[in-house]
Amino acid sequence: MNLDFTYFENGIGRISGQLPGMPQDRVVLNRLFFYVFKELDDVYNQHLSEFGLNSSTFLALAMILSSEDNRLNPSHLSDALIASRTNVTRLADDLVGSGWVSRKPCTQDRRRVELSLTPSGRKLILTVLPVIWQRIEQQWIDFSPAEITEFDRLLRKMLEGLRRFRMAS
Amino acid sequence: MNLDFTYFENGIGRISGQLPGMPQDRVVLNRLFFYVFKELDDVYNQHLSEFGLNSSTFLALAMILSSEDNRLNPSHLSDALIASRTNVTRLADDLVGSGWVSRKPCTQDRRRVELSLTPSGRKLILTVLPVIWQRIEQQWIDFSPAEITEFDRLLRKMLEGLRRFRMAS
DNA sequence: TAAAAATAGTTACATTTGAAACTATTTCTG
DNA sequence: CAGAAATAGTTTCAAATGTAACTATTTTTA
Structure with missing residues (x-):
């Protein structure tokens, strides 16, 4: 490309x-x-x-890792990934199929499902995260802390402008 | 969403x-x-x-408008849109189907094709551009000229970091 | 509390896009 | 200059994702 x-x-x-x-x-x-x-x-x-992952599967594993008690609903994942629930269903199918995630019905609310990392999924994401973090540091190596902060501020300001704009139209 | x-x-x-x-x-x-x-x-x-367009069709019309002599090859369009040639073939099919673009073989190089705006396509893009420009001004209305300049600089710097990084890996 | 509305997840279908293979033509090279 | 390589465009197939419709539950409300 x-x-x-x-x-x-x-x-x-x-x-x-x-x-x-x-x-x-x-x-x-x-x-x-x-x-x-x-x-x-x-x-x-x-x-x-390199790890058999893509943006979606990686972020899904990371979000489940970050959850309380290693349990996360597909709906929550849908919000975190900015992906449709349809897509998260499929994503969960894949992750379960790869043996990285287990899917169990939730006892409190029987409409819900709970996604959890299996030992193999936990091991994978704990291996991948440090590698990705190191590469992200490389990616941003020429930026000063002040530039990082300013970039963050400008992006959030842009986001606000877009959202206000969307409401208006 | x-x-x-x-x-x-x-x-x-x-x-x-x-x-x-x-x-x-x-x-x-x-x-x-x-x-x-x-x-x-x-x-x-x-x-x-609102105009029966999307990002791809809009930008394609704008790029043909911007071309010398109202003629542009699909390959050039592919570069400008960051889209595959496959996708530009399809895009051209749609634009021709809508009557906004004509497709003619190129006489100099018979591998090539020339895409041109029809009168109706030209009229459409000339109508849409000012509307979109006005909305882009609205979108950025809270940004000072200095912020715009700085945002541009940071984005280009980020792009360079990513490209250098991709080469390295 | 019974009916209506909302929520969670899935399935069926459609849309958008790209990679690889293919044809036709042009350019390079030994 | 003849064969090899590159280029332009298209077609076939596959991957990723979303909308709408549907089922099962829970929550709201009259």
């Missing part, structure tokens, strides 16, 4: 020359965001495939 | 309490990026659906 942002920038520059009123810096920003996301997603999946 | 980032942050906080060595701020940053992207993508598609 070719990720040369100049294709887009050149095009947008030509349009801006023809049509008035383009907020060019913000148009570029939105599109740049898309490019960076693609790259981030690719790099993550590349790393995780 | 529930986009409450606290589900993730709480989980990551609990893991950080249990396991040493997590670069928590950068882990949160990567995930936050994912959340913001989802929201951005949703909002865009919501806006574009």
